[in-house]
Amino acid sequence: MIPNEVDLAEEFGCARATVNRALRELARSGVIDRRRKAGTRVALNPVRRATLEIPVIRQEVEGRGGTYGYALLSREIVSSPADMSDLAAWPEDAHVLHVRALHLSDGRPYAHEDRWVNLEVAPEIEGADLGEVSANEWLVRNVSYSRGRIVLSAGAADARIAEVLGCESGAPVFQIERTTWLHETPITWVRLSYPASHRLSTSI
Amino acid sequence: MIPNEVDLAEEFGCARATVNRALRELARSGVIDRRRKAGTRVALNPVRRATLEIPVIRQEVEGRGGTYGYALLSREIVSSPADMSDLAAWPEDAHVLHVRALHLSDGRPYAHEDRWVNLEVAPEIEGADLGEVSANEWLVRNVSYSRGRIVLSAGAADARIAEVLGCESGAPVFQIERTTWLHETPITWVRLSYPASHRLSTSI
DNA sequence: AAGTGGTCTAGACCACTGT
DNA sequence: CAGTGGTCTAGACCACTTC
Numbered sequence A, B: 001m002i003p004n005e006v007d008l009a010e011e012f013g014c015a016r017a018t019v020n021r022a023l024r025e026l027a028r029s030g031v032i033d034r035r036r037k038a039g040t041r042v043a044l045n046p047v048r049r050a051t052l053e054i055p056v057i058r059q060e061v062e063g064r065g066g067t068y069g070y071a072l073l074s075r076e077i078v079s080s081p082a083d084m085s086d087l088a089a090w091p092e093d094a095h096v097l098h099v100r101a102l103h104l105s106d107g108r109p110y111a112h113e114d115r116w117v118n119l120e121v122a123p124e125i126e127g128a129d130l131g132e133v134s135a136n137e138w139l140v141r142n143v144s145y146s147r148g149r150i151v152l153s154a155g156a157a158d159a160r161i162a163e164v165l166g167c168e169s170g171a172p173v174f175q176i177e178r179t180t181w182l183h184e185t186p187i188t189w190v191r192l193s194y195p196a197s198h199r200l201s202t203s204i
Numbered sequence C: 001a002a003g004t005g006g007t008c009t010a011g012a013c014c015a016c017t018g019t
Numbered sequence D: 001c002a003g004t005g006g007t008c009t010a011g012a013c014c015a016c017t018t019c
Helices: A005-012 A016-029 A057-063 A123-127 A135-142 A159-165 B005-012 B016-029 B057-063 B123-127 B135-142 B159-165
Strands: A032-035 A039-042 A048-054 A068-078 A096-105 A108-118 A147-156 A172-182 A185-195 A200-203 B032-035 B039-042 B048-054 B068-078 B096-105 B108-118 B147-156 B172-182 B185-195 B200-203
Touching: A005 A016, A016 A032, A048 A200, A048 B147, A057 A068, A057 A096, A057 A108, A057 A135, A096 A135, A108 A135, A108 A159, A123 A135, A135 A185, A147 B048, A147 B147, A159 A185, A172 B172, B005 B016, B016 B032, B048 B200, B057 B068, B057 B096, B057 B108, B057 B135, B096 B135, B108 B135, B108 B159, B123 B135, B135 B185, B159 B185
Parallel strands: none
Antiparallel strands: A032 A039, A048 B048, A068 A096, A096 A108, A108 A185, A147 A172, A147 B172, A147 B200, A172 A185, A172 B147, A200 B147, B032 B039, B068 B096, B096 B108, B108 B185, B147 B172, B172 B185
């Protein structure tokens, strides 16, 4: 148990607002638990919170010192989207853009992108030249979202992904799935598949 | 470009401190970039920041509605630690505790833990009954750290891990590696290996 | 009902950095 | 050098939650 804000302010000779800000940031990082009336306690089970930064892939590659490259593998508009676990709310009869692409670093395969875009929300992407600008970057620059969900997992490369990534079929791949919504409307679902050598790191 | 804090405060009829806090939080979430003298801009390339919560595995299992179980697989003290990529600073001649354990959910394999602990920093763990309390929980409760590093990746299960996780050797596993330091001294390095069905998710 | 954190105000000084 | 954000102060009211 930690003294309340008024007492701490007196003890350290500063204003209560300063104590409040310090404790608020400690609470956000998971070190302490705060509840009104109940007070502030050192967290019984400190939850390590780590912040992952998810940049546009171009920047991810360039940030690692590589030269970015990009190739559009396929592009089609379908009227009945495949089943995607996360998208129960995906409109049943909506037109959907399905794009597959390969991101490269120094000419070598870096990540495979498998993306579905709701054309009800972002119809302008139909006219975009996705051979030049990846759907990833086009969406970041042109469509805003209100919330998203990220799922990290490991999986086995299927034949198509193995071919473009240059690994064996069934080899481990690192997968990042991301769904974004504008309010309750899904905008896009994407799965990025990286070779097993990929590392996603963060500090705490 | 966004107006400066004084102007925004006037525009919205509130105090500058309130504007500052709002913009500070937007900057933390990556939506805007702020620099003194240069001002505040909408981020050119918005970096999605997602916060991963890394709880003790017991809580992770219980939070998913499972009943937690735990089994110590091996425990040994070695004087020359294996090479661990992240631990160049690992003391050359230090005694190190090496623990392997299996975490269970509803009796089924949940994750394999492969951990090395620096006994110079945490000698008391030598006397702990790691058959009862996992090294994970023991360390969280008994040793503080100043910083850590987390690396997420996919890998192939080796024979020993495949056996305890109940998958094929070479099957994809999701790996979380974590290193913690107290100042410049490494405390522990751990690799958690999860079956490919594992999902680590977060919201933005 | 009372104590705690959550938030806001109005004002001040400072640190950094672009010009 | 000047403009911007970064931080702090002293005070106030409020919202929530436990007692």
